[in-house]
Amino acid sequence: MMGSGKHHKFGVVLDAGSSGTRLYIYQWNDPVHARKKASTEKLRSIPKIKTKKQWTKKVKPGISTFHDKPGSVGHDHLAPLFEHALKSIPRAEVPNTPLFLLATAGMRLVPENERKRLLDEICTYARRNTEFLLPDCDLHIQVIPGETEGLYGWIAANYLLGGFDDPTVHDAHAHSKHGHHTYGFLDMGGASAQIAFAPNATESIKHADDLKLLRLRTLDGQDMEHRVFVTTWLGFGVNEARRRYVERIVEASGAPGVKELPDPCLPKGLLRTLDGKEIEDPAVAKKTVHLIGTGQFAECERQAYHLLDKDKHCVNAPCLLNGVHVPAIDFDVNHFVGVSEYWHTTHEIFEDKHSTKAYDFATYQKRVKEFCERDWHSIDEDVSKQKWGKKVDVDTAMQVCFKASWIINVLHDGIGVPRVGLESLGKSSHNGTKEVIEAVKEKGFMDSFQPVDKIEDVEVSWTLGRMILYASSQVPPAKVEGKEALPVGFGDNIFTANGVPEGFQYGGSGPQGKHGKPSFPSGNYTAPDSHWHDSLWQEGDTAPRRIPGLVLFLVIFGFAALLLIGRERRRRILHICASTVKSKKRKILGSTGIVTYERVLEDGYESPSTFELGSYDDEEGWGTPKLEAGRYDDPGLGPPRLGLHVAGSSSTVGLATRVESRERLATRSREVSPSRKGPRARSPLPPR
Template identity: 40%
Template sequence: MPPPTAADAWLTGRRFGAVIDAGSSGSRLQIYSWKDARLTRSDPNAGSLDTLPKVEKGTQSGEDWSYKVEPGISSFGDNTEGIAAYLAPLLAHARTHIPPALQPETPLFLLATAGMRLLSPVQQAEVLQATCHFLKFHSNFRIDDPSPAGSCGSSVRIITGEEEGLFGWIAVNYLMDGFVGTGRDRQTYGFLDMGGASTQIAFEPGQEERERASNLIDVRLRLLDGHEVNHQVFVTTWLGYGTNQARERYVGKTILDSESSRSPSTPVASEENVLDPCLPKDLRLTESPIQSEEPDTHPRKPHTLVGTGSFEQCLQQTLPLLNKDAPCPEDTSCLFNGVHVPPIDFSASHFIGVSEYWYSSEHVFGLGGAYDVVQYERAASEFCARDWADIMREHRASREQGRLGGDGQVEQSGHVVDVGRWGDNVEIPRLQMQCFKAAWIVNVLHEGIGMPRLVDPGGNSTTAGDKVAEQAQSKGLGRPTFQSMDAVGDIAISWTLGKMVLEASKEVPPLSASVPPLQDPLDDLKFTDDSPVSPIRPPFLDFDAIEDQLTHRLSSSLTRQALGFSPIAFLFYVFVVGMMVFVMFRLRHRLRSTIRRIHKKNRYDLSEGYAMEEAQPLRSPSSLPWSPSTSRLSFQVLQPLKSLSSSLGSRAFRPPPIKIHSHHLPVRSSHFSPIRTSPIRSLSTPVLRAQNGLTAPDAANGSATAFVPGSPRLDGGSSVSVGSVSSLSSRSRNSSQMNLTSLAARQTISRTNSTMHVQPGGSIRYEH
């Protein structure tokens, strides 16, 4: 079937979204659509805008909006090369029914559930990576960029049981108009979901409980008029409390109880018979204690369960499976298995159950819809007490007459061509397990969740399912406390619908640009140790999976149970630390030289700072007279002398001997002080200042002259005059050479005529 064309009126202003529900038995593509909110706002015939966008099937007619492939994507955990061929039909179906021009703006999600949760984290990561690569590079649909959620962001990932419950809660309240109304007029429905492996609950607590609770999830949705509705929802899941896993635990417990009551003198038969009240009368099934709590107390050999057909005894024997005695956190309320749940006010909270709640009520008993526990238990008691042979005769007759009901679907080439029919592989197991499932649902609803039993004081024999709503209204309870449902109109209640309601709500323009964009509830959640939901993020390394492969090769003393920690993780970290030590040992010489260079550089920077402050010459770090053991005071005292000695002994420049003739020079005797002094300042202080009366007449012309090392000499070899020296010294206070006059200021020189000769090499000789 070609995609709709632009001339199609139904397509005008229509938006699309697609979800692949990757379950344990298969993956189902579901296409949804809704009208663009901008066009709806501008339509004068649109009606009230205080509702959410209308999300409906993504095709105009037929069941083409849904397409399923088998088996589950989790079966490719060890063969990711087959994922491309597995997903190709789903992707082709989506391209066929969504216009090509709209595909780039159509979000496509593949959200995996229970089957993928059972894989190891490494297998999960490999399957998600292969799926992301195929969807991103073989379609034009909108796929999220990489994020902490995965390589395709939130478009391809594994969702938790809590997320399923949260999306289901949105779907139920969307279909039941739970988001319509304002203030106290708006009452949302609670959501109950039970599958084969787990069961979930999601509901909005009362106002007082919302103020006290800290583990609620904020759900933000935007109406067509731009206003937002906010709800705080509690959601949790019980793993292992679905019908199939509960049955496995029940079988193990029943066999163990039978073994414990058997007399030791009784011979052990190869196949033992165990009475089972949760099977129809005289039904015989051969099973093994798959999940027995004490597997070593008895061999896991087959046992034949023989049905006794007692629904009342089945209720009693399945009740301990709820684990009501499990410890509950202090100052909190728990329902069963020690799971905290805020108190539920059933006079105001009304629940809708899907999946097994619907199947176990409607397909055998015909009691789907408003729930009455008395009528339900009566139907279950009658069914369980019937002979299995009688049940099979009625089943065959119903099938021949085409009256067999059920949720089964007949599919051809992935298309649903008929509904309400069961295949033999589904019909018979359903009839076999109906008695147990009915007892399990009653216990979960009333003993587990705490739903009150509504009993008619006038007698229960007249209660009928279609009168429950009217009866509840007459008792002042309003809507039925609980009802099982499968669809509203032609839209099935599914968590995928709730996901699409969120996506449609995100596309509604807000009233103000300052309003933050809508996010999935879990994307807005800051995950901590006490978060109500923890996302599934496959880790980089899966030590548990490695241990599972190596446990049979290890002795019992090296297991996690014996050591108290993971030996595989311990060896891994020891290996990492060992590799780091080995690399550092091989690079020890380079590391040592690098540390030395850094150390010398720091010493040079410190000495350079001192030299710049005192106008000392700057040298390479190798010639520094400083060492870490030298105190700061000794550095201040010795640095000028060492700098002078280095200056006088420099081979780069050796000036000729200098003669200074003094005729009764009034030179003061200055005492050497450890206080830091500048040699340039000492040059001008004792000699060049006129107020001191210090002159050095030249022997030839009587002019006062002095030689400044490092300064230019005039033609003819004459020295720079004192005036020039004064001006030069004022311009060259940062000169790298030392003036001898600074030395003269630190000596006691005779006032008589004397001649001082500075010999090469730095020695001094006086002549009188």
């Protein structure tokens, strides 16, 4: 279990991807406590986030596989993740720990109605089975667009590399010209690719409407704002690019009946089906259309280039790929780190013994060419001998040549990253990953592009970016006379009087409350150390909204007390209350000269709301008022129903009761039957 100090705060983010869901747990110090002893450097920094390898857990497959069976997602998928989290976080801190489940590519393909049902079930399961801080399902449990994923990644990368450090404190921080000290972020998965960066001053002004406003808060309560461009290219992930590539090969084959299609992106002699599976028996290959590797990497690069769609019409210039607008990138200012496939494809085979060396285009291209022009049989033998480690299997070796050609094309012909080793970069050359990270610590310079996986043993994951945003939102803002605190989060780069543009995504769990306190969309402020269930008892400006809840609680408490005091005492109390009400009623009406008569409608209808409970007991034939209460845990009864129910209070029974009362009053002067001791027996009420 993590440290359980009372000043530690925790957060949980579930990355619900297409292949599985990974749990991440993060920890930071309570900002109010942390800044009491913080140095000037730390006060001007974002709260320090911590995590460890054992604080993560992944389950397969992805939650999108539950789109047609949402009722199973809790027990079959979420349960082991929640169990791991609850074992890792101190029990007392669980109600104060926010839970986020953010889904990406896989869930974006699920039909909207099925997606909504599944997300609703996830939130319901989490609330029923945990006490995590989960005040707003729409904010905490959602499918995020690729742009948001890219922005979270940009936050994580800059946090780890020191891009958010105050340059006035770190004089040598600027790693580029003009004092620009943030890093660009590149991410590539199987289906899509993202880019996020802060353009130089000129481009920021020219393309201001295309940027996102990001607002963070440093430990001393000061706002930190950045204008970031972020976009996503759907279909430009490695798997989707490969699918489009194979389609082009099939279309280019032309002649019908052709079974064997040459593929320059596969090693020599490798037989592979169109959907990517190896064919070991040549006799089987002759029966179906298949690919055969020719091992011509230069040709592979040439064919992959056309997948960039550089010639597609650009509506809003400038554009990079597929006609998608991107502000011009100044590589003297913008230095990028690349994660996911940018790291795996450049390191799993080609940098295994050079993991500390920075990406060098000339060196990388040479190694890829040597590998991909080898005979497949020799590569297969090296894989079985684990020449490149346990992580490199046959599938990885088969796919890496196309992936490498795609990465090279996207980086250099698509995005325009200078080709280190071929193109002159002046003072822009630098050593490797280890040296780069050391240089970052010294606030030095960085290459135009650098693949990274971990920085100081912390994975560069967009989930970290989401938690940085949350932790920053929990810092109390600095008090400025006559100025309202602005919320932490991101939205369109549009000026508004209150600093909250339409569609603003809050860093905490909802809109900013007064005095900078984070509050929820319902308008109720929940302090960081309270639970969303407990909002009824919170103090502050929202007290009037809690009055109905307080009254309901008192009513429930009163009825419960009546049930517990016993039948005789309950009857006496009801009698006293009824007598008091009647006495006051007579005084009021008498003083005004108004005379009232009780009227019984002969048509058999009288509104039940006009019925008046007197001090009658069961012996006189009146039903005792009954307390009916629904329960939250009884799905058949729905929400709680608390109130008095009078036996036989339907319209027809009400009439029968009234008529019978008059008959009984008329017969009270009659003699009591000699055969009975006491009042004459009554007939039962007619059946309901």
